[in-house]
Amino acid sequence: MQLSKSTAEIWVPDGLALAPALARVTHMAVGAHQDDLEIMALDGILPCFGQTDKWFLGVVATDGAGSPRDGLYAKYTDAEMRAVRRGEQKKAALVGEYGAVAFLDHPSSGIKNPADSGPRNDIRALIEAARPEVVYTHNLADKHDTHVAVALRTIAAIRELAPEARPGKLYGCEVWRDLDWMVDSDKAVFQLDEHENLAAALLGVFDSQIAGGKRYDLATFGRRRAHATYHQSHGVDAARMINFGMDLTPLIENPALDIGAFVQEHIARFADEVRTRIGKSL
Ligand SMILES: [Zn+2]
DSSP, rough: OOOSTTTTTEEEEEEEHHHHHTTTEEEEEEESSSSSHHOHHHHHHGGGTOSSSSEEEEEEEEEEETOOOOGGTTOOOOOOHHHHHHHHHHHHHTTTOOOOOEEEOOHHHHHHHHTTTHHHHHHHHHHHOOOSSSSEEEOOTOOOHHHHHHHHHHHHHHHTGGGGGSEEEEEEEEESSTTSSOGGGGEEEEEEEEEHHOOOHHHHHHHHHTTTOOOHHHHHHHHHHHHHHSSSSSSOOOOOOEEEEEEEEHHHOOSSSSSHHHEEEEEEEEHHHHHHHHHHHH
16 A cells, blocks of 8 residues: 555554455544544444454544643654654554554645645545445534544545445544534434443553643543533433534535535534524523
8 A cells, every 4th residue: 555655654553464454444533633533533443442353443644743742742853753642643553452553644734735635545545445334534613624624635535436435434523622512413422331441541642642731531531421411401321421423424425515515504403403492482
């Protein structure tokens, strides 16, 4: 497999050769940064853990060079941070028993540049080789530009594939903006109660980000827990841990569907819901 950056890498934790390692993949996630996968795509990681017929492929689009740093890492150069963050992502892949993890190693600016075909081509090549049943990426209402750009490149890559080579499902998952505003019928609800210890370990290995001053580990667990309780206003908690996703499958089933308009429809349903509820009691 030829990825566009010479510094790209596909790492297979159990040492299997690359072709069979990718061919066994059933669940795949495409994230912008090292640690995004573990925050947003746990629904794809957990069902593969300890299984021989289900395997997770993690794809990290950016090189991780621009991350904030503090403490132990305060004096690290951009090149050193890239190496640290790649190492951390490999630790997570080992802990989570991923089938493989791909580092595309694009700068953020390259991901956000629609004229740069490299990210799209890389994602398409990986999906073609892995033929996953389900793909997770960032949600299109995220507030981080690079996250939204990764989701757009992923949609574009899948749209270029023959219909039979496309995944059956595509989900846009939360990192920098909750999807709790979506109306209940719009939300994909991922229950993550299995292997809570594994979920904690997967976030704990990203020491450089947590030491950088952001407690992503606590925040991610807190949000999952909050979703589980606040998801339904009536009845007892049905789960301990929940993530939400926006089902983006219509965008890959119909490549002509306008991506911006698709997201605006979700927002319009939310606006309608708020308007209707206020109107009921006014
Ligand atoms: Zn990120």
